[in-house]
Amino acid sequence: MEHVEHPRTLFEKIWKAHAVSEEPGQGTLLYIDRHLIHEVTSPQPFAALKAAGRQVRHPEATFAFIDHSIHTTPVGTYGKRSRIPILDPDRSLQVSTLQHNAAGAGVHFFGLDDPRNGIIHVAPSEQGITLPGTTIVCGDSHTSTHGAFGVLAFGIGTSEVEHVLATQCLHQQRPKTMEVRIEGSLPRGCTAKDLVLFIIGQIGTGAGTGHCIEFTGSAIRSLSMEGRMTVCNMAIEAGARAGMIAPDETTFAYLKGRPFAPKAEEWEHAVNYWRSLTTDPGAVYDKVVVVHTDDMIPQVTWGTTPAMVVPVTGVVPDPADFTDPAQQTAMQRALAYMDLQPGTRIEDIVVDCVFIGSCTNSRIEDLHIAASMVKGKRVAPSIKAMVVPGSGVVKQQAESEGLDVIFKEAGFDWREPGCSMCMTMNEDHMRPGERSASTSNRNFEGRQGKGSRTHLVSPAMAAATAIAGHFVDIRAWE
Ligand SMILES: CC(C)[C@H](C(=O)O)[C@@H](O)C(=O)O
Numbered sequence: 001m002e003h004v005e006h007p008r009t010l011f012e013k014i015w016k017a018h019a020v021s022e023e024p025g026q027g028t029l030l031y032i033d034r035h036l037i038h039e040v041t042s043p044q045p046f047a048a049l050k051a052a053g054r055q056v057r058h059p060e061a062t063f064a065f066i067d068h069s070i071h072t073t074p075v076g077t078y079g080k081r082s083r084i085p086i087l088d089p090d091r092s093l094q095v096s097t098l099q100h101n102a103a104g105a106g107v108h109f110f111g112l113d114d115p116r117n118g119i120i121h122v123a124p125s126e127q128g129i130t131l132p133g134t135t136i137v138c139g140d141s142h143t144s145t146h147g148a149f150g151v152l153a154f155g156i157g158t159s160e161v162e163h164v165l166a167t168q169c170l171h172q173q174r175p176k177t178m179e180v181r182i183e184g185s186l187p188r189g190c191t192a193k194d195l196v197l198f199i200i201g202q203i204g205t206g207a208g209t210g211h212c213i214e215f216t217g218s219a220i221r222s223l224s225m226e227g228r229m230t231v232c233n234m235a236i237e238a239g240a241r242a243g244m245i246a247p248d249e250t251t252f253a254y255l256k257g258r259p260f261a262p263k264a265e266e267w268e269h270a271v272n273y274w275r276s277l278t279t280d281p282g283a284v285y286d287k288v289v290v291v292h293t294d295d296m297i298p299q300v301t302w303g304t305t306p307a308m309v310v311p312v313t314g315v316v317p318d319p320a321d322f323t324d325p326a327q328q329t330a331m332q333r334a335l336a337y338m339d340l341q342p343g344t345r346i347e348d349i350v351v352d353c354v355f356i357g358s359c360t361n362s363r364i365e366d367l368h369i370a371a372s373m374v375k376g377k378r379v380a381p382s383i384k385a386m387v388v389p390g391s392g393v394v395k396q397q398a399e400s401e402g403l404d405v406i407f408k409e410a411g412f413d414w415r416e417p418g419c420s421m422c423m424t425m426n427e428d429h430m431r432p433g434e435r436s437a438s439t440s441n442r443n444f445e446g447r448q449g450k451g452s453r454t455h456l457v458s459p460a461m462a463a464a465t466a467i468a469g470h471f472v473d474i475r476a477w478e
């Protein structure tokens with residue numbers, strides 16, 4: 001009798017291909033193709049490894065970047081010193097420890113003066129390290145970003161980092177699968193960032209809990225790789241373990257010729273295999289949600305979770321309009337923290353600070369959009385605005401195209417790559433009570449500085465807000 005394979009989801013295909021052993025009720029031992037490490041979550045696992053007398057099992061599959069703890073204020077150019085020395089002893093130690101550990105173990109290392117360095121969820125794909133059908137882990141929650149290439153990519157804890165360093169494997173409970181199907185296209189003024197905020201606004205921050213999300217639908221297909229990374233980056237903010245998008249011609253075109261991507265005949269073999277990485281017709285997900293985007297308007301968060309989001313043409317919502325007491329309490333608390341009144345027009349909210357950067361939105365496409373919005377204009381006098389490219393590669397490309405000049409002439413700070421003001425692990429942060437328009441992914445209390453208030457937006461919205469001084473309906477921007 002002919003053997004008929006049951007239809008499988010993309011997730012199931014990658015999971016199965018990496019399961020070293022799988023016992024019912026016991027979880028799965030997964031093989032990890034690539035392990036990304038950064039200075040914040042790797043020192044402890046390396047120390048534990050050393051104490052146990054063990055070595056890094058696969059240094060060639062381990063890639064180290066420096067991003068969270070570093071200054072982004074420039075002092076020079078590549079080749080000379082490009083960074084201000086870190087005065088904080090703990091942060092300085094994190095960086096020197098990673099340098100030392102990476103050299104000792106012989107892992108791939110992208111140092112501070114190496115233009116290939118950058119945010120751990122921006123730089124690896126530029127180098128072709130992020131390849132379809134692989135498993136990628138990192139001690140960092142936004143590892144889901146790499147899922148944009150049809151990768152099973154997820155964040156892990158420090159003891160798991162140690163386990164992967166030692167064995168290149170990881171013990172995991174199999175997540176459930178969830179399809180988020182996006183029907184419709186991206187309306188005027190909307191980008192991948194608006195799309196993912198809109199999705200989270202619809203499904204909530206807990207919708208993906210215990211699941212690996214696959215984003216499907218025509219809106220996803222039409223996104224560039226940069227846009228797909230923005231969407232998968234925030235899958236974690238919908239509670240998901242991972243987010244992924246099936247690879248296609250856009251993916252292959254992006255990867256071709258990248259330093260760590262397969263070459264020549266191997267490339268052909270790889271692409272043939274990658275073409276099989278789609279969810280089979282008839283495959284069943286544990287959960288499916290459908291989001292319609294035709295009426296979508298550029299999005300702005302008003303509260304302290306990414307799901308507290310409204311269209312820029314809207315108003316700050318009123319807890320009294322909601323029936324769930326828990327939701328009302330959460331909204332009241334968010335309103336108090338954000339110092340906002342229900343009914344305030346979003347376009348009337350004035351900001352102090354604009355941050356264009358982070359692993360959500362610091363890629364070249366993001367900078368193209370932002371630069372096109374600010375060209376020939378001036379940042380509002382009361383606003384401090386900065387652009388922080390996600391990697392040295394992004395920075396170099398932007399500079400070769402003159403984007404840095406456009407930003408600087410408009411009054412933006414043009415920075416060295418890093419996580420910067422996405423979170424308070426370096427010198428870039430806001431003062432208490434200050435309000436930002438930020439292209440990052442988290443607006444939790446204190447995220448950009450103690451007492452600071454964050455509104456998550458797209459790069460286009462952030463750029464326009466810097467010029468106008470308040471949020472604006474960018475659909476009419478000229
Ligand atoms: C510092 C790191 C562990 C953290 C994370 O896991 O995501 C950070 O990158 C963040 O965005 O909050």
Ligand code: SF4
Nearest residue numbers: 142358359419422423
């Ligand atoms: S840019 Fe922000 S979200 Fe991304 S890894 Fe750095 S701190 Fe985390």
